[in-house]
Amino acid sequence: MRIAGIICVGWKIWQKAHKPFGMNVELMNLSFSNYSERLNKALSAADETTINVLCESLLNAWKNGSQFFLCGNGGSAGNAVHIANDMIYGIDRETGKGLRAHALPANTSIITCLANDEGYEEIFAKQLAVYSSPGDVLLVLSGSGNSPNILRALDFANEHGLETFAILGFDGGKAKMSAAHPLHFSIDDMQISEDTQLVVMHYVMQWLATKATSHSN
Secondary structure, three states, X not given: OHHHHHHHXXXXXXXXXXXXXXXXXXXXXXXXXXXXXXHHHHHHOOOHHHHHHHHHHHHHHHHHOOEEEEEEOOHHHHHHHHHHHHHHHHOOOOOOOOOEEEEOOOOHHHHHHHHHHOOHHHXXXXXXXXXXXXXXXXXXXXXXXXXXXXXXXHHHHHHOOOEEEEEEOOOOOOXXXXXXXXXXXXXXXXXXXXXXXXXXXXXXXXXXXXXHHHHHO
């Protein structure tokens, strides 16, 4: 009984340790087929109206010379950098006149300076205070929707005339209420949540690319 109790306690500790990363500890028999099915199920429930609004907002920003800012933490930060590249170059490779996109997690010198001097919760909002103008677009990427730095970025953007979007997982967190246009995937899995960010934005990239000829003309 004592050994069983120790094992039970150890299992609970392991569960708690892995929960922040969105690991579903019940998926002990994971297969690629199972994973892809869960991803497809999440994507099939997407709010296409919000995705269409995001497409149109970025097209307008492209036409008007406005800027597109992205931010997130961890894997979402990596996705922000990836997506910025797609928007700068991928949407119009012929003319090289892409969208003015900025991944706020990209500059480690700025990030570490602001985190050290102002606090980690300010690393994105302080950059927006320098770079952004009314009419720009902000997209936050977050699994939980509760990271203080993305919430601060949304607050700043909302207060200063930026159009705000968020791609979120789990229950959407506080960002679901803060963003003007939240795109929420109710999936209790951090990796699939991060997958949805790229799938949505790769679609948006391709949609914008179809407008490249008319935009360039």
